[in-house]
Amino acid sequence: MHQVTLSHCPICKSSDISQTHTIKDNSISQEVFHLSKCNQCGFLFTNPQPTPDSLWKYYESEDYVSHSKTTKGFINFWYRQVQQLNLSLKFNAIKSHAPRGTWLDYGAGAGDYVKYIRSRDIAIEGFEPSEAARKTAQDNGVILKETSHLSETPDNSVACISLWHVLEHIPNFTEVIQDLGKLVKQDGILVIAVPNYLSLDGQKYAENWAAYDVPRHLWHFTEKNIKSLANQINFSHVDTSGMIFDSYYVSLLSEKYQNGSKLSGILNGFKSNLSARKKSTPFSSQIYILKKKAI
Numbered sequence: 323m324h325q326v327t328l329s330h331c332p333i334c335k336s337s338d339i340s341q342t343h344t345i346k347d348n349s350i351s352q353e354v355f356h357l358s359k360c361n362q363c364g365f366l367f368t369n370p371q372p373t374p375d376s377l378w379k380y381y382e383s384e385d386y387v388s389h390s391k392t393t394k395g396f397i398n399f400w401y402r403q404v405q406q407l408n409l410s411l412k413f414n415a416i417k418s419h420a421p422r423g424t425w426l427d428y429g430a431g432a433g434d435y436v437k438y439i440r441s442r443d444i445a446i447e448g449f450e451p452s453e454a455a456r457k458t459a460q461d462n463g464v465i466l467k468e469t470s471h472l473s474e475t476p477d478n479s480v481a482c483i484s485l486w487h488v489l490e491h492i493p494n495f496t497e498v499i500q501d502l503g504k505l506v507k508q509d510g511i512l513v514i515a516v517p518n519y520l521s522l523d524g525q526k527y528a529e530n531w532a533a534y535d536v537p538r539h540l541w542h543f544t545e546k547n548i549k550s551l552a553n554q555i556n557f558s559h560v561d562t563s564g565m566i567f568d569s570y571y572v573s574l575l576s577e578k579y580q581n582g583s584k585l586s587g588i589l590n591g592f593k594s595n596l597s598a599r600k601k602s603t604p605f606s607s608q609i610y611i612l613k614k615k616a617i
Contacts, residue, residue, distance in 0.1 A: 327370040332496055333550055338362050341369070343531050345536045346578040349565035350383050355536040361456070363550065366519065366542040374493040380538050381452070382617075404567050409438040412609070415563045416482065419511050419611050423481030426501060430466050430545030433459030435572060447475075461524075472501070480505045484513040487607070490539040496551070505553035512557055512612040516543045520605040522594040523573050525603070532575035533568075533606065548610045557612040564605025569594040572606050 330337050336378050343357035343366075358369035372380065412435065423445075427436050430448035432455055447465040450456050455467045464610040483502050499512075506512055517533035518524065519542050524531050534542065549559045570591030577587035591606075598605040 324373040324376040325370040326373050327390060328358070328367065329510065331363060331365050331548060333365045334360060334363040336362035338358055339369075341401075342366070343529060343534075345534045347380070347536050348530075348532070349538075350380055351537075353537075357534070357536075364544065365547050366544075368536050368540045370535050371493075371540050373499065377493070377537070379460075385532065397534070405434060406438075408496065408565070408567050411566070412486065413438065413559075415440065415609050416484070416513050416611060419560060419613065420482040421507070421509050421511075422481070423507060423510070425482040426475070426480045426485070426505065427484050427486070427592070428469070428472075428498075429485055430459065430464075431455050431486075433462055433464030433466055434507075435486060437462065437464045437468065439448050451600045458617060472505075475505050476588075477504045478507045480507060480511065481510045482506075482509075484515075486513075486515045487517075489514055490516050490541045490543065493540060495541060499551060500555050503557060506557075506614045507512065508614060508616065511560075512552075512614070513609060514612065515607060515609045516548070517545055517568070517572070517607045520544055520604050521606040522597040522603045523569050523576070523590055523606050525596075527573070527576040527580075527591055530576050531572070532579060533572045545604065545610070547607065548612075552612045556615045556617075558615055559610060560613045561609075561611040563600050563609045563611075564595065565607040565609060566595050566605070569598075569606035573613070 331339060331393055337356045338361040340361060341356050342359045345355050347353050355368055357366055357610045359366050425439060425446040427446060427448045430436050430450045433448055436446050436448035449472055450466040451469045459466045483506055487587050552559050570588060573591040574587035594606050597603045
């Protein structure tokens with residue numbers, strides 16, 4: 323296995339890091355990976371991690387639900403049933419923050435979000451690095467561009483750029499977020515949705531928490547990390563909201579990995595959302611709205 327070991331925190335650049343977790347890839351490879359934590363800013367990341375050119379093999383499964391249309395198994399079937407409702411919740415979380423103009427979805431997967439936004443009469447372009455995912459999107463009536471075509475988008479031209487469960491997958495995420503930030507127009511927004519291991523379900527399942535999803539998830543963010551990233555690219559954090567279905571999906575998967583029950587997964591998903599609504603813990607996955615600052 324080709325791996326790279328990080329000696330510095332990618333966010334604050336500190337070399338004061340230590341190994342904290344050992345996590346198994348229960349989804350595809352069954353390999354074991356380690357997480358390191360920055361002792362300065364608290365950022366958690368998979369370390370060592372597969373090299374960028376060897377990551378593809380960890381996505382090679384029809385069960386990787388965001389790149390396919392599979393409904394095989396209870397969890398994937400449930401995922402598809404709530405997907406349309408989840409799309410409307412995403413839209414409602416951000417629509418009041420976005421100025422008029424073209425939107426852009428980065429890491430568009432099978433194109434469902436792009437298709438939904440277009441149905442709301444909003445112009446949006448979708449970019450996706452995976453050829454297989456782009457083919458699935460095309461079969462679904464959505465043409466997505468390869469991410470190399472992003473350079474054709476003028477700076478300061480996009481009203482809203484979204485990354486729905488994408489940032490945690492990108493090896494050079496700090497560079498990508500800087501490049502995307504340049505494309506956002508004045509008062510435009512950058513939307514980042516990522517899991518949060520400080521959630522109640524993250525704490526409950528610990529090393530069996532499905533949203534660690536190593537090694538596909540290279541980075542494991544908290545709100546503090548996202549705010550730090552925003553500041554580095556001249557954006558301000560304006561809102562945080564929860565993705566309420568994620569706690570159920572992640573808890574059901576976590577139960578599956580430890581041979582637990584579906585009922586326990588649903589109950590723990592509910593408890594996690596309840597804790598987040600009381601602001602005792604974060605949501606299992608959170609949507610961060612970042613607005614470009616005036617120059």
